[in-house]
Amino acid sequence: MYCDLRSAISPDATIMKPVTTLRALPPATEVAFPGLFGWSPISTGSLTAALRLDRGLWATWRNRGLTPPALPDAWFRRTTGQPRIYRVDVVLGWIAARRGEEFDTLACWRHSLLTGFEQDETDPSRVRAFARMYAEAIGPRLPGGVAFTPAGFRDYLASLLSSK
Numbered sequence: 737m738y739c740d741l742r743s744a745i746s747p748d749a750t751i752m753k754p755v756t757t758l759r760a761l762p763p764a765t766e767v768a769f770p771g772l773f774g775w776s777p778i779s780t781g782s783l784t785a786a787l788r789l790d791r792g793l794w795a796t797w798r799n800r801g802l803t804p805p806a807l808p809d810a811w812f813r814r815t816t817g818q819p820r821i822y823r824v825d826v827v828l829g830w831i832a833a834r835r836g837e838e839f840d841t842l843a844c845w846r847h848s849l850l851t852g853f854e855q856d857e858t859d860p861s862r863v864r865a866f867a868r869m870y871a872e873a874i875g876p877r878l879p880g881g882v883a884f885t886p887a888g889f890r891d892y893l894a895s896l897l898s899s900k
Contacts, residue, residue, distance in 0.1 A: 756788070756789055756790070756793060758797070758802065758834055759834075761787065761831050761834060761835065762787070762831075763831070763832070763835060763837060764828040764829070764831040764832040764835070764837065764839055767786060767787065767827075767828060767831060768786065769782065769783075769786050769824050770786075772824050773824065773845070773848035773849075773852055773867070773870065773871075774824050774825045774828070774841070774844035774845040774847065774848040774867070775823065775824065775825060775845055775848070775867040775870075775871055775896055776823070776824050776871070776874075777807060777821045777822070777823055777824075777878055777892070778821065778822050778823070778824050778827065779819050779820070779821055779822075779878065779879070779882060780794060780819050780820045780821075780822070781819065782879070783822060783827060798820070803830070804822060804826045804827050804829070804830035805822075805826065806820040806821060806822050807821045807822065807823060807892065808888070808891075810885070810888060811884055811885060811887075811888025811889070811891055811892055812882055812883065812884055812885065812888055813882075813883045813884070813885055815881055815882055819882055821878070821882060824844075825841045825844050825845065828844060829841060842860050842863055842864075845863050845864075845867050846858070846863055848867075849863065849866055849867070852870075853866075853870065864896055864897050864898075865897070867896050868893050868896040868897055871892070871893060871896060872893055876888075876889040
């Protein structure tokens with residue numbers, strides 16, 4: 737059976753679906769992840785919402801190998817839907833690289849320390865140590881019911897000390 741939806745809405749109505757391409761991503765400097773720091777883990781749902789992307793489009797990009805690398809699945813307890821978890825600075829660096837722009841991970845972390853904790857730190861080893869300390873204080877549970885395994889949280893914290 738055929739149903740003409742135009743008659744129910746308006747004869748001139750057009751369904752518009754926003755077209756988002758990799759080239760249309762905003763500059764990394766214009767992307768905000770409210771309540772998160774540069775070193776914070778972020779779920780696919782929060783990531784796509786902040787970038788105003790369709791989750792299906794993100795999944796297509798991921799399957800084609802176009803997205804930034806997610807944190808290892810082994811770091812997290814199993815949950816329904818098996819969400820992918822990324823790190824904010826890795827996502828921002830990926831966006832900058834896609835646009836041909838420079839991105840400095842430690843500058844991103846320094847900005848998070850300054851805006852989130854009023855700490856103006858320039859020594860890279862201290863910036864990493866503060867990021868690790870604040871990540872540890874937040875704990876292994878993420879919004880949306882995702883949680884690190886004990887070994888995964890330990891590895892995540894260790895990765896903050898060795899980040900570039």
